[in-house]
Structures are given as C-alpha cells and as structure tokens.
Amino acid sequence: MTRHMNMASSRGTAEVFNQPKKFNSKNTPSVPVENVPTGILISFEPTEKDHGQNPSESPSFSRNMETIVESEGRSGEAASVVDLNGSRRLEAVQERGDDNPQDQSNSDSMATQNDNQNATDSFKLCGYLDKLGEKGIIKTYKKRWFVFDNQRCMLCYYRSHEVVVPLGSIPIANATFSFNPSDSERPGNFSITVEGRVYQLQAKDYHTKMYWLQELQERRKSYSQLRTSLARDSTKRSSMEPTTGLVSTKRMKEKGGDPWSGLPPLLQPVTMPLHAVGEDTAGSAKPGISLSSIKMDLKNPIVGIKRWKSMHHESVPSNQTNSSVPSQAGADPCNVQAQSSPPIPKPRRKHLNADTSFMRPTSILQRFASNSSENSAEKCPKCAQLQAQLCSVQEELEMLDSEAKASQEVIQILHKQLTEGKIQQSTNVKFLECKTDQAKLTLMHRKDKQLVQLEQLLQEVKHDREAMKKELMAFQSKVGDLEEQISMFKEMLVAKDEIVMDLTMKIGDLEKAPPVTASSVEETSPQSPNSFTDQNFLGEKVDGFSVGQKLPPVANAFYLDRHEYEKLKDACQAFETQNKFLNKEILELNELRTQDQLRENTYTEKLDEFEAELYKLQSKHCLLLNELKAPRREVTSMEDTDDLVSQLIEEAIQSRGGDVENPVDDIPGRELYDKYGFTESLDDEDKEADEPLVTMAAEFQKKVDEIAMKHKSDENISHSVKWENFIISCRNRALVSTPELKSLVRSGIPHEHRARIWKECIERRVKRDMEECGPCYYEKLKTKNHNTSNPAVKQIELDLLRTLPNNRHYDKITSPGIPKLRNVLLAYSVHNPAIGYCQGLNRLAAIALLYLEEEDVFWCLVCVIEHIMPMDYYSKTLIGSQTDQKVLKDLLAEKLPRLNAHLDQHNIDLSLVTFNWFITVFCDNIPAETMLRIWDTFLFEGDKVLFRYALAFFKVAEEKLLTKKDYLSIFATLRQLPNMMKDVKKISQIAFHDLNPFPKKNIMAKREVHRKQVTQQLEELEAIRREFVPRHSQDDLIGSDDDDEEFETLEAPPDYP
C-alpha cells in the first residue's frame, strides 16, 4: 500500500535523468549513458489526461525523487521545504509520512475496534474534505467543511466550519458509495452517487477516506432502520434534549440487537483518523480554497524560485544554460500574481546541479503551471504565440546542447592525446637524462616490469569484464522474468477493470431499479451471488499471476524497475480492497432495499386504510349533500338527514378522540405534557364558546397546514443543521454577536441548544456584575434568606404554585421546580431590595429554570431586570412598564394606523392586554413555542423585540379585530389573541421584516416623553391616596414596608410621613 500511495503525488509526469535528454512524456525507461556528469534534469509534462487514463504507465516521480533525496542525504532539507510551503496538496515527502500512522492504525484496528464502535454512537461525523466543483468549465477540488446531519441523513457542506449557511447537502439515505483505486494520484478520492448525480469527494488520505465511507455506510444503515421502525410506529420520535434545566431528561438508550449483525465483516473496521475527522479538526484545519490559500499557492513557487536562484548562483555561477532558466521561471509566478491567465511554457527543462532540495519548489511551480496552463491554453492567443516562440527557443537550445556535447567529446579526445604526449615527453626526458647504458637499462627494465604489470592488470580487468557480462546476462534473464510478470499484472488489471466496471454497472442498475417494489428486491438478491463469483474470478486471476512468475524469462526489455513490480502489487491490493468494499456495499444496498420494501408494505397498508376511510367519508359526504338538497321537497327525509348528520358528528368526534388516545397508549402519562412540561391547555375559553365542530374543522385545517409545511421545510436546508454547525464552530469560544448568529437566533434556537445559548447571552450581559459579586455570590444570597425577614418572602411563597400551574415542573409543591423557584426569587429579593419581588418575576424565573440551572437563572433575572429592561420596569411603581405601553400605542399608530384608529373609535386601551406581555416577556398564555422564540431573541437582542412581537401579534390579528365592531367583542378577540399566535414562523417574519424599519432611537425618544407623563400621573394618584392612607395606616396591619417604599422613585412630598 505504501508504494501505491507514493505514486499519488506524481501529478505531472516527471522523470529524473542523469544526462540531458529530450523529454518524453511516455514512460520510456531512462537509458543510462556513460560519461555521467552530476547534473540532473527534471522534466514535466502536465498531461493529466494521459496520466489518468493509464496510471500504470505513469513514471513514479515521487519514488525516484525519494531515492535521490536519500542518496544525497538531504532529505531533511527537502522536508523543510515542504514545511515552508505548507501547501494543502499532498506532497510526496509529506505523504510518505502519512503512511506510517496508517500502517500503525491498521495494526491497531482490531484492538480499538470496540472503542471505535462506542465512539461512533456519540461522535459527530464532520471534517474537511475536498469536493470537486460542479459548476464552471474547469472543475477543481475545493476544500469544504462536511457535517453529517443525523436527523435527515444528509451530508451538508460549508465553505468553512465557521460559516453557518451550508453551500449544499448530499442526501445519504439512498446514496451509493464507490471509489476508484486506479486513480492512484488521489488515494483519498471517493464518490457518492445519488439519483444519478455523482459527488466527487477527496479525503486527506486513504485511511480517512475509508473511515468516511465506513461511517457513511453505518449511518445510512441506521437511518434506514430508524425509518422502518418509524413507519411501523409513527408515534415514536427521536428528539434531542438539553442537558441542563428542568426540561432535560436522561435519555435511556435502548440497545437492541443489531438485525444486520449477520453480515459478514468484509472489511475490517477503520479507526477514526483523529487528525482528519471530527469537531477538533474545525479549529486546526483552515478552509482550503479561500483567498488566503490561493495566495499561499502563489507565494510558494516564488519562494522556491528565490531559493533556487540563490543556491544556483552560489554553486554554478557561470553556467550558460542556467542563466536563461531562472529568469523565465521567475517571471512566471509574477505573471500569475498579476493576472490569472499566465503564459505558460510547454515542457520546460531545468538544469540542476546536485541540489535536490530545489526539486520541491520546482514541483510546486510545475504543478501550479500545469494547472494554469490548462486554463490559459484555451483562452489566450498570446500564449500560443509565446509558446511557439518558446518552442523555437527550445529547439535552439537543443541544438546548442548537441553542439556542446560534440565539443566536449573533441575536448576529451584532445585531452587524452595531451596526456599521452605528456607521458612520452617525460619518459623521453628521463631517458635523455640517463648518462650510462646501465642506467638506461635499469630504466628499460623498470618500464618492462611496468608493462608486464599493466598487462596483468589488463588480464584481470578482462576477467572481471567476463564475470560482469555473465552477471549481466543473469540480470537480463531476471529482468525478462519480471517483464513477464508485468504483462501478467497488466492483464490482470484489465480484467479487474472489467470487473469493477461490471460491479459499478450493477450498482447503477440497483440504484435505477424502483426502490421498494417487490420485483426489485427479487432482482437484487440474485445479484449478490454474482458479485461473489466475480470475486472468485478475481481470486483465480491472482492465482494465475502467481503461476506466471514461474514462466521462463523473456529477455527483450531491460532496466525494468523492481519498483514496477511493487507498484503493480500495490495496485492489485487496492483493487482487492475496492472489490471488498464494493461487495460490502452491494450487501448493504441489498439490506437497504429489504428495509425499503418493509417500509413500503407498511406504508401501503396504511395508505389503504386511509383510502378506505376517505372513500367512506366521501360517500357519506355525497349522501349528506344529496339529503341537504332533498328535504326541501320531502319533509319525511328530514329525520333521516338529522340521523345522518348526528351520526357523522358522532363519528367525527370519535375519530378525533381516537387521534388523541393513540399516543397516550404508547407512552402512558407522557404525552399529556409537551417537551417543555406544559399541559395542553384544554380549558380554552373559545373552544367552549365556539361550536365543537367548527373548532375541529379549524384543527383539521391546522393539521393540513402542518403537513404542507413539513414538506416545504424538508426542501430547505435543515435549520437544525445550521445550528449544529454553529455550535461546533464556537465550541470553546464565547458567543460573538454576528449578523449570521442574529438571524439564526431569530429563526429560533433549537430545544437542545437553548440552554447553552441562553446562558451565554445572559453571561455576556452580566459578566461585570458576576465579577464584582465574586464567585459564591449566589450561595451567599441563599443563606442570607434564612436570617433576614424579607417582606417579599410572603408574596413569593404565595406565588410559587401560582406561577405556571399548567406546567408539570411547577404544578405540585413537590415538583422539582418549586424549591428552585423559591431559592432564585428569594435570592434576587435579597440581591436587589429596591425591587424585592414583583409578580411576574416568578414567571420569568420559571421559564428560565426550564433550561438553566438555579444560579444561572438568578443571573438571568439580574440580566433581564437590570440590563435588558429599562429602569423601573419591576420597581414599586412599574413606571418603566407603564411607559412602554404608551410607547407601544404610538408605534401601533405608526405601523398599524388602521387598527389603531379602529381601537380608538371603540375606546379600547390596549395596555390592558399588552402590559402582561411586557412584564412577563410574553409568558402569558402565549403558546410555548412562540413564547420561547420570543425569549430567544429577547435574551440575545434585548427589549426592542418586545415591541416587535407585540406589534406582530396585532398585525396577525388585525383583520379579525377590524371585523369586530363593539367594545366587548374586540376585547373577547384580544383575550383569544394568544391562541392565534401559533405560527411562529409567520409571526417572526412579521416582527423582523414586515415591521421594519424599527429604529431604537425612536423608541428611546418616545420612552423619554411618556415617562415624564406617567410619572406625573402617578404623582397625582399618589397625592390623592396620601389623603387616606396615613389616616388608615394606624389600624392597618399590613406591613408598612410596602407602602413606604411604594413611591420611592417619586419625589416624596414634604408632608409625607
């Protein structure tokens, strides 16, 4: 596998030669040439097409380079260049490093299997993957943040983990997965096919890819199981729960037996690659193709070139060939930076002097160039011109090269002659120097001896040569042997390709077949044996290959690299893995089909039931219509009609009762409460007032709307996924108020995240108070209660059970919410004696306690009373709240002038209705869903949303109110207003869009004006009361605390005691 992966980096074909040689894009083996200079030539051709089609032919650039790096002993430097580049793309050396953990993890996989299984239960499947773009002419891989949405079984992708709005999503429920092992260049490549659409994705490495595939399969399976179980039992729901607050429930995980455990484990489970998948990767990984990373890509070649330049000038300053290259290479990236369509030369060559570290930047440059050359070749006519020029220059260069070679040979010959001459000369000189014959003789002898020695040497060398030749022969035979193997491998590859094609087609067929018809399942089942046969067939091929090894050598090809063999072996392995994977995929798909069928049967049954019901109803409807027409003529049939009508009414009421009963039967005692703990308010006044049939008709209409809504919302990107992603992106960070978050909050905080977001919203506002008060402030306040007699204590105690009697957390004295509510309210009354306890605060605390812990709820009160709301909202005079009612009245006149005039005409004072909304933040019989949505925005944005929602309520009810023409019926409608506020989406839309603009300045200005008026009125009232209160207070046993403090915010008149 290692080898296989190394191949991946050779994007452009690259060769390393030891002598200048004309470039050849095909993988002709490099022929060694004698007279080896130390220079290395690297040539590239970015012909991706050739490469992709026949990967087995691609030269293994990375391996060659590796070899060189090692042989030069400079691998460290090479690696440092990689670090310096920090490129997103997989680089040869880096990739080599990646192999190790994989091997390691493979060996560990058995050991960690169980842990892994546990991890997948709670683990959120997310991470960065590269996705092949689908738009535009040039399709490139772009880095995307992928998050799996468990609820809808979709893979959503985002520009980055920080972005809230997904770019798109891939439905996994009916998807099939595959990968192409022959695309050795991208080991992390895999594809997801959904309804004819193919998504090409690329994981960081092979291991990560396998992990993703495994997880996706797993999740697809469990989703299918879930759907089947849901089809059987439509009342079962899976919802997430917050972990804090009263609404949290401990989830009991039912671990039933896995019905699919019978499947043979074709593939060993892959462990989770920590560095590539999971929430942690969000922080570490940077979004891929963002602008900054493009800059990085552009910078890298320049850095490389600079490096190269400097090194080159130091080592070989006077090299003719070199001097032209750097300028050319240096110019390219500059152009690239200046304009996105750079003129790129065709095959370029670089002369390099034993500096392997240079190769890194070059390769990057080359890749970059190869990318952009594809881009520019089509567009720029100037490029073509330049390329032509370059070609001619290249030819010249080649001519010069050959000339240089010729002159080198001449020089060598001359050099040899020169040496000969020199030796002759020296011998002659010595000979002449010798005076005596004796001396000459000795010299001769010496020379003779030398001659003999040389001859002997020559002989030895000859022997050596013979031996070498024999060795060569042996090698040749070996090479032939290998050659044979290669051809076998190639054959096998073709066969495998066919098998893969076959399998892919089968999968395609499976996909195309109608998902849940009986026939399709029958069709699919015989197909899995087929696939097994294919596997067997493959096995035979492998066997056949091993036989091929023993074949006699055919020695017609030389220098066949042993690596080639390894490479093919790797490819074989890869294919085997793919085959296994595809087999597993087929089995899984088969199971999915079975599940689908099961589901379909259930649905069909239900559909039949419903259809029968419908026809029954229709027939009755027709009969009734007929009767309604008839009685005008025949008096006798009136009784029949009445019977029919009463029967229908009875049936209608029964069927409604049946609807309600079903869920209760399934989960006894649970469905009486909603997830917030509220009972369904059955004592609605209007239900009694209206005809029961009319109410029911309205309810049915509501259900119709709900179903229509459900289908609509399925089309949109899931709101909850947006939240999931947001929560991941700011896991360890404080909440930052961004427009994105604002709109998210406005669209509602999901139940399971509400606790966290509320808490952060509160803490953001009360941070300073918390710091000032110290760490155990709340605990201290709680103990203080016992010592001091607080006038608020009595009132709090009276109100505890009267806070939310329709919520099961507060409906009994033993309910869990009651002591908490008491603690919080008492603590606040001690914390802020000026306010003490105001009715209404109990509701605020109770709602907050649904989600937050006691202490946080205390801070929530601090936050609402002292930070969000204006002054004196809950004080002894309630001036703030009263003022806001006047402000609301003004705003109503601005935003809804028609309604305002109507109300004025009938002397309706809206503040009688709206006062409660403001002081309890809409915790006043408003449907819980709506009320909590208002709370979301209220805690996040502040008090302005109160006006927004109040006006939105009136806007929703405007038409209905306008039809009411007298005081009482208008008030009756106003009293029913909360029940009309169930469509949260619509109300929010009105509150935050239709009512705009909604400037805060306007509200502030109005508040100021009205506050003065309200204060004055209160002063007058107080003056009147003063006349009898003091006189009365003598025999009044009411604690005088309240009375004394009542008007503390007003100027105390001098005669006030």
Next chain:
Amino acid sequence: MANRGSHKPNGSSPMCQFKLVLLGESAVGKSSLVLRFVKGQFHEFQESTIGAAFLTQTVVLDDTTLKFEIWDTAGQERYHSLAPMYYRGSQAAVVVYDITNQDTFARAKTWVRELEKQGSPNIVIALAGNKADMANKRMVEYEDAQAYAEEKSLLFMETSAKTAMNVNDIFLAIAKRLPRNDDSGNRQRTQGQHLEDKDRREVKEGGCCSK
C-alpha cells in the same frame, strides 16, 4: 384607561352592560371568584394575575339582560398604581378579602376608601369575604365585616370560590343594585326578550356546575 361611558354600545346591543372590577390583596381569590362565576370552574392553584384579566358574563334579572364586563386585577401592592385604569368608569366593584387573613381585610378597607374617593359617583361596592370553606382558620369575624359593610353601606357576603357558595349570589345582588339607565332600559327590555331563555340557561349551567 379612557373614560368610557357605561352604556357605550347601547345603540347596537340589546343588553345592559356594566363594568365591574375586582380589587383586593394578593391571593385572596379574586381570579377564582371570577372563574367560578364565569365558567363554574375552580383551580386549587390559580395562576397569579399580572396586570389584569378580562372576562364577561351575562345574567338575566327581571327580564333584563345584564352583561358584566369583569376586570380582575393583580393583587400585589406595586400593581396598585395600575388600579385606577380598571376601576375608572366602573359601575360596580367587588372588594375581596380572605377570611383567614386579617391583613387582607385591612387592605380591603383601604380599597373601599379609595373607591369612595376615586371611583364613579354611584359605584356599587360589594365586600366579599372569600375562602368561607376554611372557616376553621377564620381570622376575620363575620360580624366585624358585617358591621363594617353596614357602616359603609356595602353589599356583603362571605363566599367560597371552591364550593361556589354565594358566588353567583353576590354578582346577582350587585346586578339588582345596579341602576338601569332610563334612556336605554326600555329599549333593551323589548329587544332583549328572546335572549332571556338562553341566557338564563347559561347562568343556571354555571350554577349547577358550581354546586
């Protein structure tokens, strides 16, 4: 609250309308009395009223249909600054105290005084000693309250929203005391005739449930 006339919609409505306000200390049972009177229901723990609650009930008395427009106010001291908004323009008021709590009776007296000063000139005030079912915990003697009511010429009854004791009676007693306006009275009597049966049934139903 705007100063609304007592018989404002009399042109269109065949009935007499009266505005009635409930006042009294917190948790004496104002909302429960109203709920009992209007719907014949009783909840042990009635949600505490914040601001005010609004309900209507129709009674038929001597061929006259009377529609009560009831404003149930919040009891807590600090909400009293809102009270004038509700009792302004009221023809009737029920001041409620809790017979098991002396403080609430004192507070009721304060309310009566305030109504005398601030309320409509001919306002009919009824004093209701609620929670009469809890006589064993009695703190306010019937005679004391009776004496006080006589002194102030108030309607007085001890009531129990829980057992429905005297609940309808006190409202009917108020209805009897309410002045019928000359200008609208005659017309309503003739027009309101057909409503009588239905409306009487309504009240009866409420009474049945309550007992």
